[in-house]
Amino acid sequence: MGQHAASAPDAGNAPATGAGGAAGIVVRTAGPADAAALREIAAAALTLDAPEAPELVASLSSPPAGRRWTALVTADLGGVVFASVSQRDPSVGHIDLLAVRPEARDAGRGRALVAAAEDWLRAEGAAEARFAGNPPCYAWPGIDVRYTAAAALAESLGYERHDVAWNMTASLGADTDLSTDADVARLAEAGVTVHAAGPGDRAGLDTVLAFIREHWNDNWAWEAEHAGGCHYAARGSEILGFAAWGARPAWFGPMGTAPAARGLGVGRVLLRRCLADQRAAGQENAEIGWVGPLRFYSRAAGARAERVFWLYRRALR
Missing domain, CATH: 3.40.630.30 (Gcn5-related N-acetyltransferase (GNAT))
Structure with missing residues (x-):
């Protein structure tokens, strides 16, 4: 199943003997x-x-x-x-x-x-x-x-x-307000439109991926390309922000907005659009992975910090 280099050890020939290994377990x-x-x-x-x-x-x-x-x-x-x-x-x-x-x-x-x-x-x-x-x-x-x-x-x-890192949980129940109509209308008055990228808009998705690589990195671009859904905001030919969900099953993310979009409320619309997709797909909750801005997700979707992760490391001698 793995992509192994030619020098990779064959772990199947003998009991594990590395540091901390248990004798007799193959x-x-x-x-x-x-x-x-x-x-x-x-x-x-x-x-x-x-x-x-x-x-x-x-x-x-x-x-x-x-x-x-x-x-x-x-x-x-x-x-x-x-x-x-x-x-x-x-x-x-x-x-x-x-x-x-x-x-x-x-x-x-x-x-x-x-x-x-x-x-x-x-x-x-x-x-x-x-x-x-x-x-x-x-x-x-x-x-x-x-x-x-x-x-x-x-x-x-x-x-x-x-x-340490943490995930937030957003409830996707029927009583959770994920409406965006008023915000979309307000953005339209400012010349900003919101779109769903996917099979029906491959050109749009390719433009979004280029935007992500320019402003962030290839990792986020890979996640967006392999996501279950992706939404983006644009002003003419200029991409202002994106949000994706489902690259990791049932999770929301990544998302990001360009400096030119800060203060417009683009992120709130894109987040809610994605969460609405996840609700339509039958999810009762969405995990927002590896969260940075707690306040944004709390205010925009009523999300709560719930999963905490400890990150560990050690030198290999």
Whole structure:
């Protein structure tokens, strides 16, 4: 399943022996035939992410072109770990997902999987390992603090907590006001129009992607291109802002507005348009991932800070 360099170690020939590994637990590289089992492991272990946990496996298995990554699984299919190397900084490796079936815990599988992932990262030239998201294709910003066993494992292996991130939750119930008509009319008076980019407007989407690359980065552009929906605001041929949802199942983001659009209320309209799409798709809530401005999302959509993630790192010696 992974895109492995020729020098990648074959973890399937012997018990995991990396730092912190558990003797006797065999870890091997996952293959296409393991896809269904990996999804089942995720569904059983990642209860805070139900029902989309299996989709995290699918997402991490289809990362951006050029990403070096691997999926490793215990021989008894009790646990799985995904690891990747940052394209922005090849010295940094990421442990993207770690999941062990509830009935298979407390036997060293988590330690063995992390050890095998670290061995793979070392072979790929990484000098540091992080329990932190590797944008643009990631499961979480870090370890959800409610997955306490994972945080405890990271700390017991010498990882240091170096940052914190959070997600907000926006209710998409019928009583949540996601109206935009009045704002759209006001923007139209200022010469600003709002559009949905997608299959029916590929030219518009390409223009939005160019706008994102100019003002932000390729990571956000990749997320917008792989999103379930994308909306943008324009004044003539000038793009003023965009918002996307669904690049990570059930999540909103990314979004951004150009300096020329600040104060116009463009962000509020684009956010609400995306959330309305998510509601129409049957979602009861939307997660706003890796949030910066709490106040904006709280005021624009009644969102509340709810998921907290600890980001961990340690040197690979």
